[in-house]
Amino acid sequence: MFKGSAISVKMLDGGIAEMNFDLQGESVNKFNTQTVLELEEALGLLDAADDVKGLLLTSSKGVFLVGADITEFVPLFGKSDGGGVGSHLAKNHDNFNLLEDLDFPTCIAINGYAMGGGLELALACDFRIMSTAAKVGLPETKLGIIPGWGGTVRLPRVAGADTAIDWICSGKEQRPDVALKAGVVDGVVAPENLREAALAVLQDAIDGKMDYEARRDQKTEPLKLNETEAMMVFETSKAFVAGMAGPNYPAPIVAIECMQQAARKYRDDAIAIERAGFEKVASTSVAESLVGLFLSDQLIGKKAKGWEKKADKKVERAAVLGAGIMGGGIAYQSAYKGTPIKMKDINQAGLDLGLSEANKLLSKQVNRGRMTVEKMGQVLASIDPTLSYDNFDGVDIVVEAVVENPKVKHAVLADVEKHVTDDTVIASNTSTISITYLAEALERPENFCGMHFFNPVHAMPLVEVIRGEKTSDTAIARTVAYANAMGKKAIVVNDCPGFLVNRVLFPYFAGFMGLLKDGADFQQVDKVMERFGWPMGPAYLMDVVGMDTGHHAEAVMAEGFPDRMTKTYKTAGDVMFENDRYGQKNGKGFYVYELDKRGKPKKVVSQESYDLLAPETAELKEFDKDEIIARMMVPMATELARCLEEGIVGSASEADMALVYGVGFPPFRGGVFRWIDSIGIDKFVAMCDQYKHLGKLYEATDAMREMAANGTKYYT
Ligand code: NAD
Structure with a gap:
């Protein structure tokens, strides 16, 4: 009936059509432009046919469908209006609506992963049968976006608002038993019985034993919640989710707001709300960073697999x-x-x-x-x-x-x-x-x-x-x-000494030492850097690493890079080390550590640290937050640029991933090179010049200056 390079449709016995997903030349099915166009064409043919009684959707690959081809969206993210991402999404919205409105029942046999757009396709079908080997989920919020093909509309209508909030805001993949219990799928069977089971459900629907139209009503009408119930569900979860996600990750809250605003709407209006929400999150730099990290993660995964293949x-x-x-x-x-x-x-x-x-x-x-x-x-x-x-x-x-x-x-x-x-x-x-x-x-x-x-x-x-x-x-x-x-x-x-991560972490600590020498309060620096997004500020981090370990490593780094890592004064780290304040490991460092109720070390501020530091540091004073950020981040960033230029690391993506995975650099900033790109390398170089009196760690490299002059970026 239809044969494309991603989708084919053939007639089976009894008037049942089978739509099969098998994207040629790829190991997985995904919604790239080709698949979306073929889906439109195939559904058009099915809609016009008068001999079809039911539609079965299957996949010939190990996964069902992993979602949108995110690389096609990348150029649109981070732009002021979401880069017109709404119109990019529109065609598949029409496809899913048409699928949902066909004159005959539809059933999907989920044999493997159906994530993001894959699950949204499944939700547009009347019945969903899942293999015990499959997983489903809506991971979009992990990428700083929200489901964009009706996930925020259909999931709460199929499985209830609580489940939808949980699934969408956590972004987690879900096991078959969980999906069945939540009512997201209608049956779970062993892989070898999947096709037969899905066909049986479809036949029952064709024979009128199962009411597929009632299911459509449920998905296209407002949520079955009264105003008080809706308020309770959405408002309480917003507070909880905001606490979990933190202020730097807006997508989960936007997803809840979309579901809340759409609760009393019919399908088309609800989808328009979702689309506006998607445009809003797509325009943030957070989405750009998180999607960038996702692609970098795929890159390092591919490289690692490549090495594994070469292993003897x-x-x-x-x-x-x-x-x-x-x-x-x-x-x-x-x-x-x-x-x-x-x-x-x-x-x-x-x-x-x-x-x-x-x-x-x-x-x-x-x-x-x-x-x-x-x-x-x-x-x-x-x-x-x-x-x-x-x-x-x-x-x-x-x-x-x-x-x-x-x-x-x-x-x-x-x-x-x-x-x-x-x-x-x-x-x-x-x-x-x-x-x-x-x-x-x-x-x-x-x-x-x-x-x-x-x-x-x-x-x-x-x-x-x-x-x-x-x-x-x-x-x-x-x-x-x-x-x-x-x-x-x-x-x-x-x-090289320190390799990649420690080679750039010690300059960051050196920036911290310089700030303390000039009278900064370590607590203020910790607060500013935590607000910047680091999981812990530098004083706390040094306490966790251990002052003895740090002290020792510092010496190795200074020997390796004497021009910029040799100490020229007694640092706060030295003071801590000399006074046996090794950090968490012996209960005292910049902070002191007491065990909390669960036996975990809890940091407490210690006046003793201030007294010990006073003779070696300028009088305490408040620093401007931007100065703290610049003085902490510039040494790390210039050293990272040197690592890239010297070939210590293969690419900006790998360098950024290493810092996110190795020391918890804030993912929403996408890594140090992405951070430089986000402020503009010309501005970054100006920042270096502003602090060049602080030493060589604050010098931008020649290549960075060239990039600033040419207006180039680390990520294009
Ligand atoms: P550790 O002091 O906790 O453990 C070292 C262990 O090595 C001790 O149990 C000691 O008995 C044993 N040991 C000493 N000589 C030995 C020998 N000849 N044969 C066998 N065992 C011997 O140290 P650690 O923190 O686990 O660090 C170990 C290594 O890992 C170091 O090179 C360190 O730089 C590195 N490292 C440490 C961290 C960290 O945060 N602790 C992080 C990354 C890498």
Whole structure:
């Protein structure tokens, strides 16, 4: 009946037509322009046909449909009127309305992921049958936008306002059992029974045993809530969602407002409200940033998969040296994600600590009902604590996570190399020490690279995989494959002290030290930077990292980049370190830490810190917030630009993702390079010039000046 490159329609027995989605040349179905146009054409034919009694919608791919092709929207986001995004959306609105208004019943067989526009298509059908292997959801608010093809209209009418608010504002993917319970789908069946079940439902509707027209009425009429009920549902959830999302993420609230304003409207008016809401959020820089991050995330995922394909073997067994904070975390994460791991330390107390940490994390999962006790037992059993190198010849990778001391690391690396096979990859979790330098201890430096996790390992998504001068592609590929298996986001970077993330984090701390020296109050700086969007301000962050760790790393960084990272005065960090105020780990740093009711450290302001700092700093004074932001961000941004220009990192996207995933740089700003783009590189360079008296970290690079002169951006 119809054959396109994304959609085909054929007639089955009994007057049933089947519309099949199978976008040629792509691994997934999505609503790109081609699919939208073909849907229009195919529906036009079905609408005109007089021999069709029912329509079945299916997919030939593993996923049903992942939603809109977001790359087509990107040029429209961040523009004052949403870039005319409304008219871009209009055609598929017409399609879905036509689908909903056909003269015969429709049923969709959801075999795999139906996200965003995929679920909105399903909601426009009369009946939805879902495979146990499928997932559904409306993830748009995670991208700073709202559902744009009727999701805010049909979901509350199908499943109720509470479910719609929850699904749309969380953006989470939903399991089949949850979707069934919420009434979003009509049935859940095993994959092999899906087609048959969907056809049976359709036949019942054709035979008049199921009232498909009543379902249409429900979707096209106002919500069945009286005014008080509507007020209760929408107003209370607005307050709750605003608290969860925070002031920098407006999309979830806009979605609720759309649903609220449309509650008493019929379909077409309700859709017009949604479209206006979409235009509003699409015009924000938040949408532009979050969509940009989404695309960057896809890029790093693709690169990591590419490395995995090149790996000569899968990591079946791993080992970690050192059972401390990091070694214990690495062992847990490896075992939890299914790769058995040996955990070696030089003393039993270390091993006990590493195991008890793993135990604590697993117990939490069990207590929250996310894991069975049996599974917990299995995970623990796949961590093999040891004080010897016995059986190290059976591991595919060893991650070294002993103390951050080059001499100790050299000795440990040389030692472990004698106990593994010629092709075992050895990776160091060092935070700062050059991989090329550490490799000097090894007979087979080609098998060696960096594998830098972030603390706490189970929670932080990033792993920097670092290529030393002699590192082979084989070593990188196996290490990235292992990071993928551990559920981490791997970014491959070239070697230098501090690699990418710590190399730019220390200049940020240097900016902080300078501010304190000039009389800024660390609490004010924390507040301003938290308002800027950082999950914690720099004083709090230094307390979490640990003043001893920071102090040590600073020295490595200064040796690596003496022209701009050498200290020229006694810093607030030095004062803390010298007074044994190491931060959270010993209960006092800039702040002091008390345990709250749940046993978590809670920061409290300490006058003692101010007294200790006073002799080394100017008299306390209030700083302008823009000055604080500039003095904190410029050193980080110029150093990041140097990393990009020197090829330490492959692209602006990877650099931005590394900071979001490694240190929680505010996602709504899309990363440091996006932040520079958003203020304009000419303005950024002017900011550098304004503070150039503060030292070389405040100097814009020549390439940045050139970009400013040419009006170019990091993201085009
Ligand atoms: P830690 O002090 O908590 O643990 C180090 C462990 O190594 C101790 O249990 C110690 O007994 C053990 N050890 C010492 N010598 C050993 C040897 N010869 N063989 C086996 N084990 C030995 O340290 P940590 O914070 O886990 O840091 C470990 C590494 O990870 C360092 O290189 C550090 O820079 C890096 N790192 C730390 C963090 C962090 O935030 N803590 C983050 C990223 C990377």
